[in-house]
Structures are given as structure tokens and as C-alpha cells.
Amino acid sequence: DQQVKQNSPSLSVQEGRISILNCDYTNSMFDYFLWYKKYPAEGPTFLISISSIKDKNEDGRFTVFLNKSAKHLSLHIVPSQPGDSAVYFCAASYSFGNEKLTFGTGTRLTIIP
């Protein structure tokens, strides 16, 4: 049973517009969420995170929103740039000394110039 789901395998967005990537989770114990970005032939790199005590975290062009009641989070990229074309993974973890990250299957974002 997949506890973290990214239901859109791919997304295409025009350069300069907003990209919105979505992620749903089923385990209500998760209290920390991360987004990773992966280019071909490279490992995933950390992008942005959010704790469950917040509903929004912003870092430059990237904003993550968390809706705990819906068990949903989203990553907004604005404005989208060609270098943002990559696969984006959502991941979740929970406290009490557990270091495990549970990942989604990823969404391939393509920015169209």
C-alpha cells in the first residue's frame, strides 16, 4: 500500500507560468514533508520541506502548501524556468527518532520555452 502518492506522472508548463505539483498521503502519523528534485543521471536533491505545524513554507520561487485535513501537499514554482525541468519527488517522515523517508513515485515536470 503506497502511503505517499503522486498521481500525475508528468506535467508540462509554459515558461514563466506557475507549476503546481501535487502529493497525497494516507498515514496520519507523518509530520514532516519534503520535496526532492532529480535530474537524469543524478541523485535526488533536497528542495524544500514543511513541518506539520505549518501550512505554508516559502523559499524563493518555491512554496510548499500543506493541508493536513485533506492529507495533501503541493509544490508551487513561480515563475517556472527551463532549468526546473526534472522529476519531483514528494517524501514524508514522522518523529520519534524514525529516520525513514517514504517517497512518492515522482512527477516529471517539463517547462516549455
Next chain:
Amino acid sequence: ETGVTQTPRHLVMGMTNKKSLKCEQHLGHNAMYWYKQSAKKPLELMFVYNFKEQTENNSVPSRFSPECPNSSHLFLHLHTLQPEDSALYLCASSLEGSGGRYEQYFGPGTRLTVT
């Protein structure tokens, strides 16, 4: 070298071979991880080492054998693999004990093909 490095980057092996994957982190971290990424599947955690002690074995078959001689090095020894073990194997590290709010840093991965 900086960050997390993995060697080899590509490996083709027969089902009767024995090979090892190597991971090294230069970040001063104290936890290291092996993940498996198969096509169309999420990253699957295989093993966790915390301060050189294995703290997690995620029901991984015994044909995969991890080794962590120190907090900077992690190996994955492979023997009698199956074609379905072909995947991208990713190593990661993190700094534990930092209040649980950390991120894992990944290496570039080893693309393994079992023939």
C-alpha cells in the same frame, strides 16, 4: 570530492557473479542509507545505518548484504542476483540527532543490470 559519491556508476552482472557497490560521504554525516529505485516505483528504502549500526533492514533478501565500516563509507555486496533486481541503487546520508528535522543527501546512483 564533495557530497555523496557512488561507484561504479553502471554495473552489468550475471546472476552467478559477486560484486559490490560503494558509497562515500564527505559531509560529516552519521547516518547512511541504501535505496532501490525501479521503473515506475517509488524509492524503496533498503537499509539504514546510524553511527555504523544497522537500524533498519526493510525486508531485503539476503542476496543483498550491506556493510558500514565507518560513518563515511557504505557498501552493498551483491551475490546471486535475479533479473528483477535490475534497478538504480541510491546511497544517501544525513545528520541524525538534529531534532529530527533533516534532509537526506543522495549520491548519483549505480545503474545495475542483472543478465
